[in-house]
Amino acid sequence: MAAIRPRSRFFLVFLAVAAGGILLPAFPVSGDPGKSPLAVLAPGDGALVSAGRVLVIGRTAGEGIVRVEIDVNGKGKQSVPVAGGGFSASVPIAAGRNVMRVSAGKASVTTIVSAAANLSASGKGAYVYHEGVEKCAECHGAGRKGYAVASPKDSLCYRCHDRVDGKKHLHGPMGSGDCTACHDPHGSSHKSLTVARPDSLCVTCHDQRSSEGHMNKSRGKACTSCHDPHSSDRSFLQK
Ligand code: HEC
Ligand code: HEC
Ligand code: HEC
Ligand code: HEC
Ligand code: HEC
Structure with a gap:
């Protein structure tokens, strides 16, 4: 991002x-x-x-x-x-x-x-x-030019990680396999290698007027205490 x-x-x-x-x-x-x-x-x-x-x-x-x-x-x-x-x-x-x-x-x-x-x-x-980050070729190269990722971006991460898109409702950015909208593939100062602090990650995309009420009410609590960031069988990505 x-x-x-x-x-x-x-x-x-x-x-x-x-x-x-x-x-x-x-x-x-x-x-x-x-x-x-x-x-x-x-x-x-x-x-x-x-x-x-x-x-x-x-x-x-x-x-x-x-x-x-x-x-x-x-x-x-x-x-x-x-x-x-x-x-x-x-x-x-x-x-x-x-x-x-x-x-x-x-x-x-x-x-x-x-x-x-x-x-x-x-x-x-x-x-x-990110563990193993020094092995650049695990994710880059493999016949591709420069530092393009070594496989389509929605399958690169699943070569090593369990799928996180298996449930009925898929979160917006997951639709395009965009893991790096939220995760830094090289490293991060935040838990789970996210690109922003937990209290600002979600609101980089979600601070729209329509959901302000909800945001204000829940701001004190981590968004992920109620929502699954990847996919969920419940509506509104509830856990
Ligand atoms: C775990 C997988 C992984 C490893 C290991 C990894 N990278 Fe990456 N790298 C990525 C992904 C995914 C992107 C694309 C990031 C994005 O979508 O914003 C990227 C992007 C880059 C880019 C920017 C490419 C561009 O065109 O903008 C460079 C340069 C890069 N990596 C260098 C390295 C180097 C050097 C190493 C080894 C020291 C390394 N990476 C190791 C996953 C990895
Ligand atoms: C070559 C194998 C490999 C690839 C490819 C890879 N990872 Fe990882 N990743 C690991 C290993 C090993 C760990 C450390 C063990 C663990 O936490 O699962 C890790 C850790 C993580 C963590 C931290 C987990 C935690 O609980 O803190 C995240 C988040 C993550 N990877 C995301 C990604 C994303 C996003 C991609 C694709 C851009 C990716 N990984 C690609 C091997 C890989
Ligand atoms: C909308 C933001 C977002 C997107 C997109 C996203 N993640 Fe995550 N991911 C998170 C957050 C936030 C956590 C920490 C979850 C928690 O604390 O409950 C996490 C946790 C993880 C973890 C750590 C173990 C776990 O499941 O909790 C892995 C591995 C991971 N994500 C992989 C991926 C992969 C692979 C993709 C792309 C297919 C992806 N993520 C896309 C936000 C995202
Ligand atoms: C990269 C942008 C982006 C980030 C970051 C992001 N989202 Fe989303 N989110 C979307 C998009 C796009 C949609 C689908 C369109 C919509 O419903 O607004 C969505 C939809 C949702 C929905 C509604 C799902 C439904 O069923 O209507 C919830 C809940 C949600 N996101 C929670 C979160 C949480 C919690 C985080 C932080 C872990 C987060 N989002 C981070 C882009 C993002
Ligand atoms: C206490 C649990 C809880 C917390 C914390 C929470 N949410 Fe929600 N969220 C819900 C529930 C339940 C819904 C279903 C619709 C409703 O009741 O408003 C929802 C709906 C949503 C929606 C879709 C509807 C809308 O208002 O646009 C988005 C987006 C969303 N939450 C994002 C977030 C973000 C971002 C955070 C963190 C700032 C967050 N939520 C924190 C429980 C929570």
Whole structure:
């Protein structure tokens, strides 16, 4: 999903204002993967990781970019090859706040990564990689170009996971097999690798006027305490 997270939306507004109201091509941009020519896909901006070496996954949109440079805290650039529009690298992240800057020519993207020594992977708010994410070819390649997914998107995930679309009523985005509308296939800071916090995931699509009453009443409670996000035999996807 290419939704602009609030942080980067403010950042873009700030840039527009700073530029006297004229929208300049915004470099550097703070992580809107849909718009920038360069994006860090993992770890997410603001991620909390265990200090040490961290796997960075990214993509370039521009043709002909063959290398990107990754710098953490201004300590020197690590040059990383790009193939098929994607790259990955193992990058040293120290305890504390790290400013990671990935650049290619004039384009750059900044990701803030915080690290704690000996953070347990299950620690609250910790960034968790999708298990086996380092084996890129499990999901990419297999005769397809670059980092296109290795099988149609509705069957890729079911190669390893039980089907979640077996019940009578299918949730909207499930109709097109769009697992990545809600899940980040590389990793996430949220439970069950979702793309947003539990209290904002559903309302990215559901804040329509017609359901405001219901939303207001239920906001204190997790949506998934009553609804199944995938499919259900009961009406309104009730559990
Ligand atoms: C568990 C499956 C899985 C694994 C393992 C995986 N990816 Fe992905 N990747 C995906 C999916 C699914 C998408 C499409 C995301 C979407 O629909 O938004 C994607 C998208 C991408 C993209 C963006 C492609 C584009 O055209 O925008 C890049 C680049 C990428 N992955 C690189 C990698 C690299 C590098 C690795 C290994 C370090 C890796 N991925 C491992 C599932 C995976
Ligand atoms: C190559 C095998 C493989 C593929 C392909 C794969 N996964 Fe996974 N996934 C795993 C394994 C192994 C785990 C960790 C064990 C578990 O929780 O099931 C995992 C964990 C997860 C979790 C976390 C489960 C939890 O309880 O926290 C989610 C969500 C997930 N995968 C979604 C996806 C989605 C969406 C796709 C398709 C884009 C996908 N996976 C593709 C192997 C895979
Ligand atoms: C509308 C958002 C949404 C979509 C679309 C979606 N999921 Fe989920 N998924 C979730 C949420 C939210 C959870 C956590 C459920 C909970 O906490 O009860 C979850 C949990 C999971 C889990 C963890 C185990 C489980 O069943 O609770 C897996 C695996 C998973 N999803 C796979 C998939 C696959 C595969 C697809 C695509 C076919 C998919 N999801 C599409 C929102 C979604
Ligand atoms: C990517 C967009 C998207 C996200 C995210 C999303 N939904 Fe939906 N949802 C839809 C669409 C599309 C429909 C079908 C059209 C409609 O009924 O509004 C739907 C329908 C529903 C319905 C009504 C089903 C019916 O039988 O009328 C419920 C309940 C629901 N969603 C709950 C949730 C919950 C809970 C979450 C968070 C776990 C969630 N949705 C996240 C897009 C989304
Ligand atoms: C306490 C249980 C409960 C919680 C929590 C809950 N819902 Fe519902 N939801 C229902 C029931 C029951 C219905 C069936 C229609 C009704 O009674 O309003 C429903 C209907 C819906 C519908 C379809 C009808 C409509 O109003 O558009 C959507 C969409 C929906 N819920 C989304 C959500 C989202 C998003 C959340 C979290 C912010 C959420 N629900 C939290 C019980 C709940």
